[in-house]
Amino acid sequence: MPKTEKPAANTKAVAKKADKPAARVRRDPAKTRASILRAAIAEFAAKGFSGARTDTIARRAKTNIRMLYHYFGGKDALYVCVLEEVLAQLRHEELQLDFDDVDPLDGILSMFDFIDNHFLKHPELQQLLAFENLNRAQHLKRSTRIPQMASPVLELLRKLLKRGEANKTFRRGIDPLHLYVTMVSVVDYGKSHGFTLSHIFREDLFTSSWQADHREQMHQILISFLMPPATPAKRVKRVKRKA
Template identity: 35%
Template structure:
């Protein structure tokens, strides 16, 4: 099924499938129909990808008519974009709770690195959705009207953290905040998305607690090793050179 072939613009239909409300939470606790569709769609797109997901399956699991999905989202492409926007908004909201502006520059960077690492494992659907969108060459994200605004506050806080670190003589000056964030993401994302093949190739359980802690410590050391001024040493496993 193509991603744009499924009758966008169908008339609104407020009816749900028989038994849709059976065993549901109280009315105060029920998510809205749109939120319920979005939650089910997130799981389906994470499992089957942008092209393998079927709107009919989402409708059945969300206990709504297919037409209602088109009423709220317009098309399967638009639904996938809404899922991506929701996923990005969730991680940005969680990052805001780090309160980087209230920490020392080094502690703020450590928090951001640890947060990014932990988030990938706590939300495997996030990496799955990103994998799917990259297979689509980012075409959904490219037409989003909200994601640029979602990312701006993060870059602003990171810019301020780096600038404060430079003013205090802790961080080197002239660091591009986007490059730092991409590096932090890449160092964790590759490990998470390739953990099965890497474990098989290296004959090690890369998901063991020891390996996971070693990896996040390694990421932290790499990033801070780049950021910190030479006068601010960090722990290193490299052997010290003896004086001649």
């Protein structure tokens, strides 16, 4: 039987289809970089620098490892950016506090409350700082931005302390850095050790009522520390230990 010929293909339609360029996916560099940074914060906070993996970060950011290296240069540089980001968030929010027309004591108590709330809402900050302390600030030392962030905060505290001295609300000679470290230390310890302390003492330290009571106690401690003494403080003699 004679073979039947197939109808000729519409060559014009095929050619037209072939000539049409494939739709390009528009890239958003800022969005991609932000996604990588968010994923990196979560990964480094959970596993530290040594335990974190760049391929996991890229996967969580829904991108590829090439993009991670393109935007950040590598694992070490990305980790420094993570530290800068979490500390920049804290510093930025601290500097939004307006104490110009606030009573100095209210200002310092408000700053303490802010630090307390920030650490509660951002456990990744505590975790990252804990890992970095274990490594003796190895990566943090590579950042030039982080030390610069601290100066405005200390200046803010210094102004509050000077105003408090001037109106005799505060005693003289309080160092702003010592005060800031004290406030952060109290906040950090209670939260970073909250799980173990809750188990040891059989009480949940993360309940809102316990946190509120603890904050009120810290207010009283800060007030007692800041206020001028009613009578001259007596110097306590140190007891020498036996050799």
